[in-house]
Amino acid sequence: MKLLSASILAAALLAGCGGMQTAATPDTPTRTVDGVLIGPNGMTLYTFARDTANSGKSVCNAQCATNWPALLAPEAAKPMGGYSVVVRDDGKKQWAYNGWPLYYWAKDVKPGDKTGDGVANGAWKLARP
16 A cells, blocks of 8 residues: 555656756756746746847847846857857857847846747747757
8 A cells, every 4th residue: 555655646746747947057058947948047038039040149239138138158158959159249158049049038027937928029939948
């Protein structure tokens, strides 16, 4: 009976892990929560439809970058897995995933907020792995 109870408990625990987080490691700049990329600060990340994937560039600068801060990469950052590095107009480095530069939304105030999804007639989307 104890074996059956332990099996049921294990199955229940595993079934409840659908929203479980994949931790960011020193080798990855993000983690995944509920199918969405999350930055090291716990905030939701977004992509911008006006960027061109794999161009190595972000088109979100000036006021755009105030509203949509970049997920900045350290100066020594190197591409890894699906992650690449783009150089911004100001010379700073930014992480990209599958070629798409990654951004935060200034109006998200706490981890789990996703208020930027669909902003600007759908130009901003949740970043997904």
